[in-house]
Amino acid sequence: MTAPDLAHSARPSARPSTDPAAEPSAGSSADPAAALIADPYAGYARLRAAGPVHRITGPDGLPVWLVTRYADVRRALADPRLALDKQHAAPGNYRGFALPPALDANLLNMDPPDHTRIRRLVSQAFTPRRIAALRGPVEQVADALLDAMAPHGRADLITAYAAPLPITVICDLLGVPTEDRHDFRAWTDALVTPDPARPQDARAAVAAMLAFFTALIDRKRAEPGDDLLSDLIAVRDEGDRLGEDELTSLAFLILFAGYENTVHLIGNAVLALLRHPDQLAALRADESLVPAAVEEFARYDGPAPLAIRRFPREDVVIGGVTVPAGETVLCVLASANRDPEQFPEPDRLDVHRRETGHLALGHGIHYCLGAPLARLETSVALTALLRRFPELALDVPESELRHRPSLRARGMLELPVRF
Template sequence: MDPTVKALITDPYGGYARLRAEAPAHRVLGPDGLPVWLVTRYPDVRQALADPRLALDKAHAAPGNYRGFALPPALDANLLNMDPPDHTRIRRLVSRAFTPRRITALHAPIERVAEQLLDRIEPLGRADLIADYAAPLPITVICDLLGVPEDARQDFRAWTDALIAPDPTRPEQARAAVKAMLGFFTGLIERKRTEPGDDLLSDLIAVRDEQDAGDRPDRLSEDELTSLAFLILFAGYENTVHLIGNAVLALLTHAEQLAALRAEPGLIDGAVEEFARFDGPAPLAIRRFAREDLAIGGVTVPKGETVLLALASANRDPEQFTDPDRLDLRRRENGHLALGHGIHYCLGAPLARMETALALTALLRRFPALALDVPAERLRHRPTLRARGLLELPVRY
């Protein structure tokens, strides 16, 4: 692995600071050994996130320039691999089912699940907040949203974990997870066609079948339907787990900010934005491919080459944020890019924000003596460039 990239896994914020100071974009070898352009400064990252000359569709990659994880078509036809007009069509269709009303209706269920999880661990005095709280909360919420039966949820968590950080020495695990998820979603969609429920997947199926009956040109294909369900589950679980875990760690290592939030719970909404900026779950935006030779920050990126936009670096850029390495729950003008920008802005952002706010509020109210149970330097993050999340978070209360 490129030493520059390896350093970003072990010391992301120090590494990005050095890269920002040196140049606006760097050509490095990515984790797969292929060259990528890494963009690090806030204005360049923000502009590139909305630049139509940077495509998500892998068809725009130069031959031999990209080696991504191979998904079957029924899971690969999702918004993370699409550009307009297909992206516009799919996003418009899924927005009909992913409504603010549906998200607001999840407020009470999220609170209930959080309290149930805390009830379970409270008598123990100690817990791993990733395994016991940050992970089961979003998997329960996203499965409720999609209408996934309770008896399948533990499998979903195992499958998703196998894809978040696949073991390079055991590639069969990730392949088995993909096969299992595809089989499950295919079967679940067929069951919900005959027995629909009050859930997002049933709504998406209704949109798909209504269009099919009318033979509309903007119809949702069966592969696109299955891929949407997969993306909603995967992204809705992974990002929220890491956002909650990273937020708790930030509070437990910044006593004055923890005290401020305890004293003024109304800070929580702004606090969630600061947690996302300070140590967000996705250090990089989804890879993009240059449709043509283009300049980013004065550096020319050739057509077909891969571009990685460093959200984590942009969110710590001192040219954009005052004292960016300081956690400040009262920070004003927090235009962070943790959830994206432009047409690819995270569709599930409102849900992730609400889950994180409710999870932190319940945790701090229930456990006034919450503290790390190991020294912070002993905590381990997932050894990957694409996700910023803790493997475990031992606490006592």
């Protein structure tokens, strides 16, 4: 789904509205897509005010239902009638990017009981105790990256810090050898923000990822190590509780989801602090605020504006609107997290905020499995950065900052800073 889809949303109805007055504008009429990507929250606010649920027509001509208000989004995320498995899409209603089975058989496309079985197998790697044990290694990675940055006095914080930190941590967790750590960002960028003029790039990225994970699993199978991937292979080969495609897809998802959202959470948090000097000063004065501040950063400008699409197993009423079975439902997390009915002064960044319950990491049985690791990495990254560079500042005018051209991933292409 692209930016113009949200920019041209319609009122809740059985058919998309054709009345221009019924279409909440998301920004400049000259370039609504760019305006919505640069500042989606004004557009989301108009959608929330216009109604809780909006039926729009996607670029492929198929209907999509947007859920915008906090209470409705929270209920929808936990509603078992809304399935993730694409088999529940009505015939001809969904044309998502086709991954091969070896990458597609993952938790983002599964419902119970398969979802329950696989999540239980991998959740042991993300228990609070295991995540707490990673604090030291994460701090070592952060310090090493800052050591490399320090002599230069300036850097692109995304390339030099926000991206390599979670990539290093998740590769260590999975047991990916250092020499095999390819340009994962290039592969995932080709999928998350594909270039319509170069569809071959996405296909090439899929082929490269499939070849990479197949070879990595073969190597780990022959020479297992003390890592998560070796453990999962043992589960597959000894207990037969994972199919081979499920094993490969799970490795792909852990690596992809294990760093993609954290990169943007760290980058968005730093940008928010640089734009709000009073909040930056508060964190510098009291580092104990950082864990709660990470929750506020996730609420205020989270890395995933939209939850994974869902398909009603039956006609479902959401926010007083009947959504037909098999059509595509998108819960707008970024809109829910700025809903004034749930969060007082929702457009204000407040590292002292005590209102909890943001939905940036999901809700219900599909709540982000790696949330504890993302919180740890972001807390460590911010604490180390603020300690090391007391004069941290943007190195370009704000007008030159560029967000990724996507509504599915909210993050910066670059974040030039000086220190």
